[in-house]
Amino acid sequence: MANLHRVVYLSAATGEADTVDLRSIAHQCQRNNSHTGVTGLLMFIDGSFLQVIEGESGVITELLETLRSDHRHKDITIIEEKPVEARLFPQWCMEVRKAEFDNTIANCEETFAETIKRIERVEGEMLLTVFLQQFFDSAQPVHAL
Secondary structure: OOOEEEEEEEEEEOOOHHHOOHHHHHHHHHHHHHHHOOEEEEEEEOOEEEEEEEEEHHHHHHHHHHHHOOOOEEEEEEEEEEEOOOOOOOOOOOEEEEEOOOOOOOOOOOOHHHHHHHHHHHHOHHHHHHHHHHHHHHOEEOOOO
């Protein structure tokens, strides 16, 4: 696909973690993304969303604008934004997973969001990918309605 683009961002849920309706979010993402060709992963951890979106550059730009105005989250921090040769998640119009963050895994007393921001700044993409894989492997899938 020409102009393939990937964005990874972190944001904070605006509601309490136990009131976030992940099934509804999964349904909406999967419905919308199946029409636009967007693929990716959305993880909900420790009251934070971590999302990877990939697709045509113009579509991703429009989606980011929509996401910035979504009332379900705030404080969007772009971790990675770049053109790519291939998708990481070609099989998912949006996989949604929920996990718990145990800060003893990261050997620190910070939140998941603080850990992700620190890892991205200090270590770059490779360590971030390994770190996220640990959460993905232990996360529970959220199935759309």
